[in-house]
Amino acid sequence: MSKARQMNKKKKFVADGVFQAELHSFLSRALTDAGYAGFVVRTTPVQTDIEIKAANTAGVTGPEGRKLRELTSLIQKRFGYAKEALQLIVARVQSKGLCAPAQAESLKTKLLAQVPVRTAANAVLKQIMADGAIGAECIISGKLGQQRAKSMKYRAGYIISTGQPKKDLIDVAVRHCFFKQGIIGVKVKIYRPYDPSGKKGIPIEVPDKVRFPEQKYEQEEEEIRELSNQ
Numbered sequence: 001m002s003k004a005r006q007m008n009k010k011k012k013f014v015a016d017g018v019f020q021a022e023l024h025s026f027l028s029r030a031l032t033d034a035g036y037a038g039f040v041v042r043t044t045p046v047q048t049d050i051e052i053k054a055a056n057t058a059g060v061t062g063p064e065g066r067k068l069r070e071l072t073s074l075i076q077k078r079f080g081y082a083k084e085a086l087q088l089i090v091a092r093v094q095s096k097g098l099c100a101p102a103q104a105e106s107l108k109t110k111l112l113a114q115v116p117v118r119t120a121a122n123a124v125l126k127q128i129m130a131d132g133a134i135g136a137e138c139i140i141s142g143k144l145g146q147q148r149a150k151s152m153k154y155r156a157g158y159i160i161s162t163g164q165p166k167k168d169l170i171d172v173a174v175r176h177c178f179f180k181q182g183i184i185g186v187k188v189k190i191y192r193p194y195d196p197s198g199k200k201g202i203p204i205e206v207p208d209k210v211r212f213p214e215q216k217y218e219q220e221e222e223e224i225r226e227l228s229n230q
């Protein structure tokens with residue numbers, strides 16, 4: 001019995017992974033112009049809520065909510081949801097410059113519009129750093145106007161690459177651009193700043209951060225004066 005339960009769990013994990021991969025592929029194609037930045041699935045016994053994150057919420061809902069209803073209907077038919085068992089919720093990205101999926105989509109759009117690679121990467125890095133990021137990196141790999149494939153890295157600021165802080169503080173997104181000569185991969189990494197509220201950063205500090213207490217120079221000067229007067 002335990003072995004059967006373990007197999008059922010494995011099948012469930014695989015099915016959930018396939019569902020999320022297929023839904024992500026569908027939404028990234030359907031919401032390219034809206035600055036699609038990922039989704040979150042919340043399942044309850046009554047219904048399933050899918051929260052779609054995007055930079056432009058109007059591009060997701062459409063005029064009078066028509067596009068959102070179309071997306072809901074397509075997802076219901078594809079994955080076999082009942083009519084009242086699925087709800088799509090649209091959420092605006094708090095800070096577009098600190099959202100790696102939104103910036104990866106922006107870079108992908110620029111490359112598909114035949115913008116030069118260096119110009120597109122530098123424009124994305126400039127927007128990321130302007131929104132308060134500590135560091136950022138753009139990696140573009142594939143046949144970049146040549147027959148032989150290569151990889152190019154563009155960096156700004158400071159970025160960490162190892163340890164648990166990398167998993168907690170670095171936001172990563174990968175997108176693919178399809179051209180006649182082949183596929184170009186786009187990878188964006190953003191080192192988000194510390195923000196206790198979590199709106200313009202992440203509420204987790206770097207473990208090795210050193211804090212220096214404020215020295216009270218005025219009190220020390222007054223004590224020295226009092227001793228000198230005595």
